[in-house]
Amino acid sequence: MSDTYSPAEAAERSGFSLDTLRYYERIGLLPPITRTSTGHRRFSERDLEWLGMLRCLRDTGMPIAQLRRYAEQARAGEGTIPDRLALLVEHAARVEGHITRLREQQERLRRKIDWYSAMAPSAPTPSAGREEPTAVGHGARPVPASSGAAA
Amino acid sequence: MSDTYSPAEAAERSGFSLDTLRYYERIGLLPPITRTSTGHRRFSERDLEWLGMLRCLRDTGMPIAQLRRYAEQARAGEGTIPDRLALLVEHAARVEGHITRLREQQERLRRKIDWYSAMAPSAPTPSAGREEPTAVGHGARPVPASSGAAA
DNA sequence: GTGACACCTGGAGTGCACTCCGGGTCAAGG
DNA sequence: CCTTGACCCGGAGTGCACTCCAGGTGTCAC
Numbered sequence: 001m002s003d004t005y006s007p008a009e010a011a012e013r014s015g016f017s018l019d020t021l022r023y024y025e026r027i028g029l030l031p032p033i034t035r036t037s038t039g040h041r042r043f044s045e046r047d048l049e050w051l052g053m054l055r056c057l058r059d060t061g062m063p064i065a066q067l068r069r070y071a072e073q074a075r076a077g078e079g080t081i082p083d084r085l086a087l088l089v090e091h092a093a094r095v096e097g098h099i100t101r102l103r104e105q106q107e108r109l110r111r112k113i114d115w116y117s118a119m120a121p122s123a124p125t126p127s128a129g130r131e132e133p134t135a136v137g138h139g140a141r142p143v144p145a146s147s148g149a150a151a
Numbered sequence: 152m153s154d155t156y157s158p159a160e161a162a163e164r165s166g167f168s169l170d171t172l173r174y175y176e177r178i179g180l181l182p183p184i185t186r187t188s189t190g191h192r193r194f195s196e197r198d199l200e201w202l203g204m205l206r207c208l209r210d211t212g213m214p215i216a217q218l219r220r221y222a223e224q225a226r227a228g229e230g231t232i233p234d235r236l237a238l239l240v241e242h243a244a245r246v247e248g249h250i251t252r253l254r255e256q257q258e259r260l261r262r263k264i265d266w267y268s269a270m271a272p273s274a275p276t277p278s279a280g281r282e283e284p285t286a287v288g289h290g291a292r293p294v295p296a297s298s299g300a301a302a
Numbered sequence: 303g304t305g306a307c308a309c310c311t312g313g314a315g316t317g318c319a320c321t322c323c324g325g326g327t328c329a330a331g332g
Numbered sequence: 333c334c335t336t337g338a339c340c341c342g343g344a345g346t347g348c349a350c351t352c353c354a355g356g357t358g359t360c361a362c
Contacts, residue, residue, distance in 0.1 A: 006338080006339085007338080007339070008338070008339090017320085017321080018338095018339085019320070019321055019322075020319085020320065020321085022340090022341090023319085023320065023321085026342095036328095038327080038328060038329090038339090038340090039327085039328090039339085039340060039341095040327095040328075040329090040338085040339060040340075041339085041340090053263070056256045056259050056260060057260075058319095059252060059253070059256050060253060060256045060257065060260065063318080063319090064318075064319065064320095065318095078270075081267055081270050084267060085264065085267040085268060085270075088260060088263060088264050088267065089264055091260070092257065092260050092261065092264060095253065095256070095257050095260065096257065098253070099250060099253050099254065099257065101210060102210070102211060102246065102249070102250050102253070103250065105207045105210050105211045105246075106211065106243065106246050106247065106250065108207050109207060109208075109211065109239060109242070109243050109246065110243065112204070112239060113236065113239050113240055113243060116232055116235060116236040116239065117236060119229075119232050119236075157308080157309085158308080158309070159308070159309090168350085168351080169308095169309085170350070170351055170352075171349085171350065171351085173310090173311090174349080174350065174351085177312095187358095189309090189310090189357080189358055189359090190309085190310060190311095190357085190358085191308085191309055191310075191358070191359090192309085192310090209349095214348080214349090215348075215349065215350095216348095
C-alpha cells in the first residue's frame with residue numbers, strides 16, 4: 001500500500017508521455033503531484049487511477065477543456081457529483097453516437113472494399129460501365145457544420 | 152443526368168464547408184473542379200460521390216496525407232486498384248480496432264456512471280470508505296507511445 | 303441598373319493537444 | 333569522485349486540419 005511511482009513508471013502505466021504528464025499537471029488536469037524533498041514527482045496509486053480515468057475520457061474524444069471542468073469539480077468535493085454525472089452521461093451519449101456513425105462508415109468502407117476486391121484480381125480493365133459505389137447509402141449529411149459534432 | 156451543383160449545394164450535400172471544399176481542391180483531394188466561363192465552380196454528380204467517399208474516410212479518421220495518396224492513385228487509373236484496396240483494407244482494420252477500443256472505454260464509462268448514479272440521488276455524503284472505481288478493469292496500457300496508434 | 307448575396311483568389315490566422323529545447327539538478331553504480 | 337541517466341523548469345515550437353480575411357467579380361430578382 002501507499003506505493004508511489006516515478007514519472008517514468010506513471011508514464012508507462014498510464015500511456016501518457018512524460019511531457020504530457022507534466023503538461024496535465026500544469027493545466028490542472030492532475031492535482032499537484034507529491035514531490036520528494038528534492039522536487040522529483042512521486043505519483044500515488046490514486047494519481048494513477050485518476051490518470052486511468054483521463055485516459056478513458058481522452059480516448060473517447062473528450063476535449064481538454066471539458067476534462068478540466070471535470071477535474072475541477074472532482075477536486076471541489078461531493079457536492080459536484082450530480083454535475084459530474086451529467087457530464088459523463090452526456091459524454092457517453094456522444095461516444096455512443098460516434099460509435100454508431102463509425103460503424104455505418106465502416107460498413108460503407110466494407111462495401112467499397114468488396115467492390116475493389118471483385119475488380120482487382122480477375123478483371124483486367126473490363127471497360128463495362130460498372131459504376132463505383134462511392135455514393136452507396138446515406139442520403140447526404142446536410143448538417144451545415146455549425147455544431148461542434150466532430151472528433 | 153449530368154446535374155451540377157453550386158459550391159453551396161456541394162457543401163450542403165457533402166457536409167464539408169465551402170472553405171474546406173476549396174482547400175481540398177487546392178491540396179489535390181479533389182480533381183480540378185469544372186468551372187463556368189466566369190470561374191465559378193460547378194460540382195458534378197461524380198464529384199459529389201467522391202466527396203461522399205472523402206467524408207467516409209475522414210469520419211473514420213484517415214489523415215489528409217493518406218487521403219492524398221489515395222486520391223492520387225484514383226486519378227492514376229485502374230492499375231492502382233490493388234494499392235487502393237490494400238490501403239482501404241488496412242484502414243478498415245484500424246477503424247475496427249478503434250471501434251473496439253471505444254467500446255471498451257464506453258463500458259468503463261458506463262460503470263463509472265453507475266457508480267455516480269448510486270452516489271448522487273440518495274447518498275448525502277455517506278463518508279463510508281467506498282473507493283471510486285477509477286481503476287476498473289484494463290490492466291493499464293504499457294505502450295510507451297512509440298507507434299502512432301492514436302486517433 | 304442596383305442592391306443583396308454568392309463566389310473568386312492567395313495568404314495569413316486559429317485551435318487543439320501536445321512535444322521539444324536548453325540549461326540546470328539529482329540519484330546511484332563503479 | 334565521476335559518470336550516466338532520470339528528472340526539473342519555463343517557454344517556444346510543431347503538426348494537423350481547417351478557417352478567416354481582404355479585396356474584388358458574378359448573378360439575379362426587382
